[in-house]
Amino acid sequence: MRARLVIQMLSILLVSMCTVLIVRIYRLPSRSLAPRAAPPVRRNEVRLPNLHQWQYSNNPYVGKVHAVEEFAAFQIEANPAMSRPTSSDLPRVLILSLAFNRLSFGGGDRSLADFLDMIQSLDYPKELLSLGILISSQRDFDRLMPIVSSFVQTQGLQRGSLFLREADRSGSIRDHRGRSGQTQRRSHIAKLRNELLFRSLDNEDAVLWIDSDIIDVPHDMLKKFVVSGLDIITPFCRKGTVGLRNHDLNAWSGKRTRPSPEQLRAIHSGEPTDYVPRHSNSHLVNNMYDDGLERAPLDSVGGTVLYVKAKVHRAGVIFPPFHLIGTDWDSEDGGYDGIETEGVCYMARTVGYRCWAMPQVIVSHG
Structure with a gap:
């Protein structure tokens, strides 16, 4: 009788110990079992699947798409969690450019890719460069987004942005004739330049404007x-x-x-x-x-x-x-x-x- 009671008590103790052990194992985080959870999506932000947004601390770049009213922005930047040391003491430079659409890059069969090749040719540490382009075509904004993303990542830029500001549909913007037409056209361009500057400039030391x-x-x-x-x-x-x-x-x-x-x-x-x-x-x-x-x-x-x-x-x-x-x-x-x-x-x-x-x-x- 006493032996049976001892066996029952030992069985209960063994089950309890196993239960505690299982609970502790379950609560332990395991990188090998599941990826780190991404933060909730904020309003007006869309995840970019090919960038694995914020999911892994060793991802070199993070990106997002942001849209408000008649404005949209795609931004990709080097992950601040990963240090990128440079031996250069040159200043950080932000390269900015305005483009009406995908046909605005020098005429003929030239494209954004040719424009980016020109930037790549600059003899300057790429990790000290950031890029900002403002375009006025929704269709071309969608088309050029992956090109900008690829360029920033392959060249190792600090940051890249592609902005969309829909073009003014009034004919005056494209009418170069006379004082009134020129004034309205250049006023519009000035506003776009200022918006691109205000939305792009961060911690850079200089800005290099290059027409598309x-x-x-x-x-x-x-x-x-x-x-x-x-x-x-x-x-x-x-x-x-x-x-x-x-x-x-x-x-x-x-x-x-x-x-x-x-x-x-x-x-x-x-x-x-x-x-x-x-x-x-x-x-x-x-x-x-x-x-x-x-x-x-x-x-x-x-x-x-x-x-x-x-x-x-x-x-x-x-x-x-x-x-x-x-x-x-x-x-x-x-x-x-x-x-x-x-x-x-x-x-x-x-x-x-x-x-x-x-x-x-x-x-x-x-």
Whole structure:
């Protein structure tokens, strides 16, 4: 009787010990049995299956798609949990570009892939580069997303972004004729530039603007800009890859025409006027190239290729979406000159920075 009781007590004890052991084993996390759970999906974010978003700490890149109202963004960046040491003491640079659609990359059969090949050719540590592109076509946004993702990951960039801002459907944006058409078109471009800048700039030290239809840049261009120490730089932009025909008429030093008192009154009151700023006693970058200058001060820059220290943008120097020069408190449409890139140097000068040309650095426009 006593032996049977002892056996029953031992059986109960053995079952209890096994139960505790099983519970403890069950509660132990096991990486070999199940992947780490991903955080819940936030509103307006879509997981990208090919990126395994946030699921494993050893994934080198993480990405997301974000959509709000008429704006959408695809962003991919190096996983902050994984350190990427670099021996270079060069600054971090953000490369930015505007494109209307997939046909905006230099004409002919050129594509985004060709544009990215040009960026790849830059002799600069890729882990110090970030990329931001703003496009205006929903269809092409979807098509170009995997291309940007692949480029950022294969080249080892710090971050890449593809933004969508639907194009203004009014005909005025594409109408280049007359003061009104040019003003509305360049105002629209300035707003897109500013939005791309505000949404892209993070911890970078400089911004390199490259128009989507630039088809060739020197391999050492970016390093030359950085080593120069200058605040704002534009190179000599020629038309095509043969010859030296100047393409960028918005980069100049000197003076331009001013409106007559009657034209200025019409501009300030918003009345139609035929006044358009023209070069009178100004020096273009191709003239500086002919003079053999390595660098020269500018009063205005274009946007074909434009290097800007990030601290300049952070100081408030952006792309004015109106004519900055000649405006006053009573003007409804701004002044008579200095819209978009042509207002950058005026703004920069007022806060202690200067614009420069490096005429011997030659880039090619398609």
